[in-house]
Amino acid sequence: MKNWIIFSLCVLVLAGCTSVEYQKMQAERDQLLKDYENLREENSELKLKNGITDTLLGKWKFLSLEMAESDVTQEVAEAKAALYALELKNLTLEFFEEKGIYHYRGSRSGTEVFGQFTIITIRYGDEPFPFIRFIRRTGPEMEKLLFAASADGRALGLSSAPGFDTARDISISVTPDRLYLTMHGKMQSGPDGWVQSGGVRCYFERIEE
Numbered sequence: 001m002k003n004w005i006i007f008s009l010c011v012l013v014l015a016g017c018t019s020v021e022y023q024k025m026q027a028e029r030d031q032l033l034k035d036y037e038n039l040r041e042e043n044s045e046l047k048l049k050n051g052i053t054d055t056l057l058g059k060w061k062f063l064s065l066e067m068a069e070s071d072v073t074q075e076v077a078e079a080k081a082a083l084y085a086l087e088l089k090n091l092t093l094e095f096f097e098e099k100g101i102y103h104y105r106g107s108r109s110g111t112e113v114f115g116q117f118t119i120i121t122i123r124y125g126d127e128p129f130p131f132i133r134f135i136r137r138t139g140p141e142m143e144k145l146l147f148a149a150s151a152d153g154r155a156l157g158l159s160s161a162p163g164f165d166t167a168r169d170i171s172i173s174v175t176p177d178r179l180y181l182t183m184h185g186k187m188q189s190g191p192d193g194w195v196q197s198g199g200v201r202c203y204f205e206r207i208e209e
Helices: 002-056 074-086 142-147
Strands: 058-068 092-098 101-108 111-124 127-138 170-174 178-184 187-190 193-196 199-206
Touching: 002 111, 002 127, 002 170, 058 074, 058 178, 101 142, 111 142, 127 142, 142 170, 142 178, 142 199
Parallel strands: none
Antiparallel strands: 058 092, 058 199, 092 101, 101 111, 111 127, 127 170, 170 178, 178 199, 187 193
């Protein structure tokens, strides 16, 4: 009987050790999986940012503009966009690399801007959205160059867009011949996913040299 008790205690001790070792192995496995997913996401976002940067390099000329405002009719939004676009018709942007640093310069009606830029991603839910961050060196802020034009001395567009936040970065989308820069209101989650509350999108075409 005594030997049986000792044997039972040994089994319990071994079982406890096995359980602890298993939990440790499981925790290590979970951490490795988490690290792998984080690395995969980082590489995916890095690939996205590098792809945008490489495609962006070059010279661009303003082409057209769209406005999205929830508190006005489509006709009013189109009229404001047309008026707004008149101020941007001579706008050109250039993006280039120099000694491993990415720069931008822009010109509109005698106004010049220059600085550095970087592509970042901001996650809404599980999806990363690309944005461009301008680091001004000379001239006005890029959002003022792009989105504060006015034909009659009054600010147009985003100043009246609901939820507009001037501190936000500018979202970006680019193809080999088209560049889209958007200043928009806050991203909000709805039944159909993430949506923007108002905004202005500028379209550019690549200048062939």
